[in-house]
Amino acid sequence: MSADPADALDVLVSGPVFLDLIFTGLPSAPRAGTEVWASGMGSAPGGIANLAIASARLGLRTGLAAAFGDDAYADWLWAVLGEQEGVNLSASRRYRHWHTSVTVSMASGGDRAMVTHGHPDPEPATDLVAAAPPAGAVVAELTQTATGAEPWWRSAADTGTLVFADAAWDPSEAWDAADLRRLDGCYAFSPNAVEAMAYTRTATPPEAARALAEHVPLVVVTLGAEGALAVDAATGQEARVEPLRVDALDATGAGDVFAAALVTGTLSGWGLEQRLRFAVLCSGLAVQHFGGSLAAPGWGDIADWWDATVGAARTGDRAARATADRYEFLADVLPGHALARVRRAEATMARRSDAQPTTPTPADPVPVRLRAE
Template sequence: MPVNRHPRLLAVGITYRDLVISGIEELPALGEERYGTDVVATWGGIANTARIAASLGARVQLLTGLGEDPNSQACRRELTDWGIDLAPTPIHPGWALPVTMSQACGTERAMTTVETPLPTPFPAPNLDGIDAIVSHISVPAEAWLHDAAHAGIPVIVDHGFEEGCESGLLDAVSGCTCYTPNAAEAMRLTGSDDPVRAARTLAEHVPVVIVTCGGDGIIGVDSRTSEEVHVPAVAIEPVNTTGAGDATLAGLAWTWQWQVPLARKLDIAALVGAVVTSRARGTADPLTPEDLLAWVPRDPERLGCLTEVLS
């Protein structure tokens, strides 16, 4: 079946300088010292999604914030080396790239961030030729994102929160094509105690809702086609979960326009997130189509479509 393996994606959101320690058997309490097995310095946030999508073959433009600090300068060099087009990204004099320290322990991680908000909102970019937009959405959402969705450009968004729902979030995502919360976020936002019911409720506001449920897989509800699917997780031994959601988002955006059932797109997105999670360096290293094809023999019934579309 013909598919566009090289879609033009615009990734939008904040980039972080991530310092990630993995292989920790137990997260430390205050006053304790624990030892990990690996440490990696990489670029997190939306840069995770941009890098993984680019390594899978997408042609990626990145609209993020960069300053004039050493981290911002290094970020520009390294992302450009990955083939990512940073032309849409403005420079903010006096602003520094946020930094996150992450400690990964099995399926959990603990993070500490130093961040100053961007001094100005993201400018409206040139969307000529863009096949899809993938964004860590802000609240309120940039008006041009909703305009793009209304004009027919798929806008796929997520928005993380830890302890509560940000006021206005539902309005922000409702103007988009697809919203991808995790199960906890979806249930908090809808007041539901079940991720399937939460997905159905959110699909009354957003055309497509994809709820990631960790080891319980991914739930997808497409109100446009009445598709409702629940695909299982890909069985792996988690090593570094930092950026796993961003990688799953990249897999979803990469396959968005493929003429395959929603379940197959979610299978591939789940595989992308799982492979990244199973590696000590996580999203810091490329993930190629050949890496995905290597998993097909493990579950040919579920993943066999990859051989057909990528060969």
């Protein structure tokens, strides 16, 4: 990474960017020879853009090292990320004769099916990340690399950057415990309960978290509808929090929002339980909207939720009172953040947003490269 501290980031992410088209409210899954009408549709940046936008909306100076094509979809993705959301794209590149990957998500019957078309990125992530400013944290997946190749975040970890690792799905479902060696140099690991227990060959999520704490300083295990738990290996402290009770519409990107919130709390120096509660809150707010990245909450959304919760508590609502007590730390946190509006997913790729960007910045220059052969 480049070493100019004036351009330092809070968090850097790298990976493929997709254009996501989300259809909701389908009466049934489409069958060959039929046409099905959806009651709702949204378009949003997808893939690693989920994490980049979630981080930027929480006020983190966020950088993205990714490949973009030279088509109209890429123009829109670049504008949304760089101009609207304030993501630093100085380490991203655009490539001629390479098109944007697209995912179509179709929700029906409480589940969703996806169709994706795309091609491998033209250059390795390590080549793009080399041009990125220094960052306080990076978020990466625990994925296999080519034989002998270092993961893209290794050089950052060697200079003291906090690496937050997430588990990648193992299509073989072998969950080889030897894969945990790739956590060397990571600060945190946040698998879901199934992944955590499979890797550690344990029977319960708490047992899995304690076993994983032998590999990283911070373990967070997400429990889906049951909340999340965490273990701080340095202190031995454990925390478990209940989920936020919401009417969930679309879980796309909720894990990325959780990760962004966890990084936010860590860089802010919050306690273990506060970080965990904040991550559960942000992901809970996100699933009430569809569209992955553009469902991510901003501080204005968090302030609205807090005001509504406190208001309900003052009317004598006991559940609201208990929730307000658990999240009382927000009363001290919220005054330090701009409560800007954020944009939600729209049916079409709108040229202009009806909301102001969280951090208005001029667009970065758009470097265009010939596609690497």
